[in-house]
Amino acid sequence: MNETEEQLPDKTRKPRQDRSIKTKDSIVQAAARLFSEKGYHRTNTKQIAAAAGVSTGSFYSYFTDKRDVFLDVLKIHSQAMQAHVDATVAQLSAKQSDKRVVISHMIESLIQSHTPYISFHRELSLLQLSDEVIKEVMESQYNISRRKTLEFMKLSEHELRTSDLEAASVVVFESVSSVVDRIVFSGEGVSAGRLKAELVDMLVHYLFGE
Amino acid sequence: MNETEEQLPDKTRKPRQDRSIKTKDSIVQAAARLFSEKGYHRTNTKQIAAAAGVSTGSFYSYFTDKRDVFLDVLKIHSQAMQAHVDATVAQLSAKQSDKRVVISHMIESLIQSHTPYISFHRELSLLQLSDEVIKEVMESQYNISRRKTLEFMKLSEHELRTSDLEAASVVVFESVSSVVDRIVFSGEGVSAGRLKAELVDMLVHYLFGE
Amino acid sequence: MNETEEQLPDKTRKPRQDRSIKTKDSIVQAAARLFSEKGYHRTNTKQIAAAAGVSTGSFYSYFTDKRDVFLDVLKIHSQAMQAHVDATVAQLSAKQSDKRVVISHMIESLIQSHTPYISFHRELSLLQLSDEVIKEVMESQYNISRRKTLEFMKLSEHELRTSDLEAASVVVFESVSSVVDRIVFSGEGVSAGRLKAELVDMLVHYLFGE
Amino acid sequence: MNETEEQLPDKTRKPRQDRSIKTKDSIVQAAARLFSEKGYHRTNTKQIAAAAGVSTGSFYSYFTDKRDVFLDVLKIHSQAMQAHVDATVAQLSAKQSDKRVVISHMIESLIQSHTPYISFHRELSLLQLSDEVIKEVMESQYNISRRKTLEFMKLSEHELRTSDLEAASVVVFESVSSVVDRIVFSGEGVSAGRLKAELVDMLVHYLFGE
DNA sequence: GATGAATGAGGTTTCATTCAT
DNA sequence: CATGAATGAAACCTCATTCAT
Numbered sequence: 001m002n003e004t005e006e007q008l009p010d011k012t013r014k015p016r017q018d019r020s021i022k023t024k025d026s027i028v029q030a031a032a033r034l035f036s037e038k039g040y041h042r043t044n045t046k047q048i049a050a051a052a053g054v055s056t057g058s059f060y061s062y063f064t065d066k067r068d069v070f071l072d073v074l075k076i077h078s079q080a081m082q083a084h085v086d087a088t089v090a091q092l093s094a095k096q097s098d099k100r101v102v103i104s105h106m107i108e109s110l111i112q113s114h115t116p117y118i119s120f121h122r123e124l125s126l127l128q129l130s131d132e133v134i135k136e137v138m139e140s141q142y143n144i145s146r147r148k149t150l151e152f153m154k155l156s157e158h159e160l161r162t163s164d165l166e167a168a169s170v171v172v173f174e175s176v177s178s179v180v181d182r183i184v185f186s187g188e189g190v191s192a193g194r195l196k197a198e199l200v201d202m203l204v205h206y207l208f209g210e
Numbered sequence: 211m212n213e214t215e216e217q218l219p220d221k222t223r224k225p226r227q228d229r230s231i232k233t234k235d236s237i238v239q240a241a242a243r244l245f246s247e248k249g250y251h252r253t254n255t256k257q258i259a260a261a262a263g264v265s266t267g268s269f270y271s272y273f274t275d276k277r278d279v280f281l282d283v284l285k286i287h288s289q290a291m292q293a294h295v296d297a298t299v300a301q302l303s304a305k306q307s308d309k310r311v312v313i314s315h316m317i318e319s320l321i322q323s324h325t326p327y328i329s330f331h332r333e334l335s336l337l338q339l340s341d342e343v344i345k346e347v348m349e350s351q352y353n354i355s356r357r358k359t360l361e362f363m364k365l366s367e368h369e370l371r372t373s374d375l376e377a378a379s380v381v382v383f384e385s386v387s388s389v390v391d392r393i394v395f396s397g398e399g400v401s402a403g404r405l406k407a408e409l410v411d412m413l414v415h416y417l418f419g420e
Numbered sequence: 421m422n423e424t425e426e427q428l429p430d431k432t433r434k435p436r437q438d439r440s441i442k443t444k445d446s447i448v449q450a451a452a453r454l455f456s457e458k459g460y461h462r463t464n465t466k467q468i469a470a471a472a473g474v475s476t477g478s479f480y481s482y483f484t485d486k487r488d489v490f491l492d493v494l495k496i497h498s499q500a501m502q503a504h505v506d507a508t509v510a511q512l513s514a515k516q517s518d519k520r521v522v523i524s525h526m527i528e529s530l531i532q533s534h535t536p537y538i539s540f541h542r543e544l545s546l547l548q549l550s551d552e553v554i555k556e557v558m559e560s561q562y563n564i565s566r567r568k569t570l571e572f573m574k575l576s577e578h579e580l581r582t583s584d585l586e587a588a589s590v591v592v593f594e595s596v597s598s599v600v601d602r603i604v605f606s607g608e609g610v611s612a613g614r615l616k617a618e619l620v621d622m623l624v625h626y627l628f629g630e
Numbered sequence: 631m632n633e634t635e636e637q638l639p640d641k642t643r644k645p646r647q648d649r650s651i652k653t654k655d656s657i658v659q660a661a662a663r664l665f666s667e668k669g670y671h672r673t674n675t676k677q678i679a680a681a682a683g684v685s686t687g688s689f690y691s692y693f694t695d696k697r698d699v700f701l702d703v704l705k706i707h708s709q710a711m712q713a714h715v716d717a718t719v720a721q722l723s724a725k726q727s728d729k730r731v732v733i734s735h736m737i738e739s740l741i742q743s744h745t746p747y748i749s750f751h752r753e754l755s756l757l758q759l760s761d762e763v764i765k766e767v768m769e770s771q772y773n774i775s776r777r778k779t780l781e782f783m784k785l786s787e788h789e790l791r792t793s794d795l796e797a798a799s800v801v802v803f804e805s806v807s808s809v810v811d812r813i814v815f816s817g818e819g820v821s822a823g824r825l826k827a828e829l830v831d832m833l834v835h836y837l838f839g840e
Numbered sequence: 841g842a843t844g845a846a847t848g849a850g851g852t853t854t855c856a857t858t859c860a861t
Numbered sequence: 862c863a864t865g866a867a868t869g870a871a872a873c874c875t876c877a878t879t880c881a882t
Contacts, residue, residue, distance in 0.1 A: 041251045044875085044876055044877075045876075045877060045878080046844095046876075046877090049844095054842085054843090055842060055843045055844055056843085056844065056845095056877090056878085057841090057842060057843050057844065057845095057879090057880085058841085058842060058843075060877090060878070060879080061841075061842080065877075065878075066876095066877065066878095161411075161415075162408060162411065164404055164407070164408060166400050166404070167400050167401075167404035167405050167407065167408040168408050170389070170392060170399070170400050170405055170408070171385075171389055171405060171408040171409050171412055174385070174388040174389045174391075174392050175381075175384070175385035175388065175389065175412070177388060178384040178385065178387060178388035179380070179381055179384045179385065181384075182380065182384050189380070190376050190377050190380050191377075194374055194376070194377035195377050195380055195381060197374070197377065198372060198374060198377040198378050198380075198381045199381050201371075201372065201416065202381055202385070202412065202416035205371075205415045205416050205419065206411065206412040206415050206416055209415065223865085223866075229860085229861080229865095229866065229867095230865080230866060233866075233867085254850085254851060254852080255851080255852065255853085256850095256851075256852085264867075264868090265867060265868045265869060266852085266853080266868090266869075267853090267854080267855080267866095267867065267868055267869065267870095268866075268867055268868075269853095270852090270853060270854075271866075271867080275852080275853085276852085433844085433845080439844095439845065439846095439881085439882080440844080440845060443845075443846085461671045464871080464872060464873080465872080465873070465874085466871095466872080466873090474846075474847090475846060475847045475848060476847090476848075476873090476874080477846065477847055477848060477849095477874090477875080477876080478845075478846055478847075479874095480873090480874060480875075481845075481846080484874095485873080485874085486873090581831075581835075582828060582831065584824055584827070584828060586820050586824070587820050587824035587825050587827065587828040588828050590809070590812065590819070590820050590825055590828070591805075591809055591825060591828040591829050591832055594805070594808040594809045594811075594812050595801075595804070595805035595808065595809065595832070597808060598804040598805065598807060598808035599800070599801055599804045599805065601804075602800065602804050609800070610796050610797045610800050611797075614794055614796070614797035615797050615800055615801060617794070617797065618792060618794060618797040618798050618800075618801040619801050621791075621792065621836065622801055622805070622832065622836035625791070625835045625836050625839065626831065626832035626835050626836055629835065674854085674855055674856075675855075675856060675857080676855075676856090676865095679865095684863085684864090685863060685864045685865055686856090686857085686864085686865065686866095687858090687859085687862090687863060687864050687865065688862085688863060688864075690856095690857070690858080691862080691863085695856075695857080696855095696856065696857095
């Protein structure tokens, strides 16, 4: 977990052959699963290698270190998430449904895309602290999401109550994220349906005032 | 060489002398600081002991392990937080100010009480995953906070738009927590004032519809 | 931070390569020597590793802990001992020599096989106390030896004075073991030859009455 | 566990007052019990002090170190044992019973005196290895016992078969000790009665030839 | 290339002993 | 004197990483 990045001649293999790509992918998959299940620190490289069906030696020919896989897992996770949300947005915009339905779908989609990564997500907040690169990736992640939220809101700009769209997008994004987190993470307590209903209600009233 | 654990006769010291109490306290303080600064996993017991100005041996006569101090830090942190919020609530109720002001003060208070623990808070979500005891402490923490939110809302029950107070309290609590987190955590980006203003606006419209 | 132990995925290494087998063996050898020289408690894993010419890490990839090597040393020691005795028995039976000579050879053989492990042997009685597994290994060890004594006696069953062969085999085994121990262990005092002569005399008179 | 004894000005208290004597005694008692139960190495000074109802500080004003109590325990143990045997001898000699009965009583007496120290006894063999002083105490112990055995045998010298009394006394002592150990130590297997019967039989035939 | 054995720094934990109160 | 808190050396053990085969 170096913070000061030096430029070493890159020793890791750039997969060009099919088999190689598959191997690298299986390592990332294995790592993603283990990180989700047990967290970054309680997962060791030997376990990742074993779960991916390769030797520890091989692990290190695909990744410089443990943090390196983590970064890959992070990227893949982000892409999957963004893609899912993009798809949903595209679908929704086309249909031009009423606000309440749009927001409701949006949230449902977020719950879907969140679910596979429940605990991985938690991990991020921790590592973020201690690693500049991860911090940046996360930051950019956040910004992309926030900007998307912003753009999504701009589609209905003339109908919005607030004039500070920037701040509003943060508030909306955070609120949605945290409630979705709670829905996905804790099975117990208040039901998902009720929480979602209230969240939608809150956003509609906040944004459109009606 | 024992396999079947017999009774452990002399475990962690229960402070009898004043000096002892002070030592234990200084260890908790040091741990709290280090956990906040560097995170749980990047802090080791030797560092905690050193920061508290005691030997590693002392550390282990007050706590069985790192997790054990963590639990104490967690409790103290929670108590401080709850106390701060309680004080704010008490003050606000007395003044009977208008909704917007009340919520605004409330959020300000949360920001204040959150600030000292910025990163410690992040840590929690991670550790929660893998430790049943911590999970329980956190869960109970969350429930206390949620119930307080609920009670706070009930003070104005007849004015509220929603009928599902339970779900509403979760949504409100999560939204406030996450936005406050963002305000406290990231110095950059949209200013605290603007975020707070939008958050207040969202809550007022959601809860009181006006 | 786990409380409920999950499956331990990657415990001690099972030697697959030749090198690995050699390493494991050299650790056992080193441990055997050190345990004999200094006793179990005064030998630590670092010393064992160093004596075996490997790192502490290697030690722990072959054995879970010190007790674990001890068990291996114990097994190897026992096997060597049994083999030595078996060889002697085989040789003696063939020759059909007179009782006094047979017993004398037998004891001589025991002295030979005992010698390399003088103090290691002492250690056993202690550790036995506190470790169920070691207790069992020792118990089974003892039973094998006792049964062999019994079988050896049965070869001359019709000539024996006693009718309680079971009890007799215990008494014979214990007497022989302890006197052999004394012969091997303490260089000083009464000479080995004289002790052996008396031991033989005692057994002959006890068993065959003449 | 120093091997080279230096002459330090003795800091430990020489108990002159009653209370002091009682305290020292209770520490030795506690230590004896714990050593027997868990062995020397698994018993720590804190436990001994606690079991004796004193502070660790007090422990060190009565004994220079852990080994020091051990030595005391050892001495007391020996004395008790010798006394018990002496008493038995005195009683037996008076009665002038027949050989078989005498030996039988003797062994019974040894079993009685052994029982309270079963495992403590095992411990000795280990520590012996690494501590010169303990070695000497044990050696002298052994010699006293052996000499007593010798003297006991001399009472019937004219009836004995052997001419090498010295060697015979060793063989007798070792045989008796080990079989008694087995009787006391392992409750399972062949019954005490049968073992004792065979032991007596062996000794009688060996010593008196009949 | 792939393998898995080896490394060793760094973390955790214990406990005999000292010493301030 | 008694107390028990404090000490720290020394043991234990882990795991990211390297390297011989």
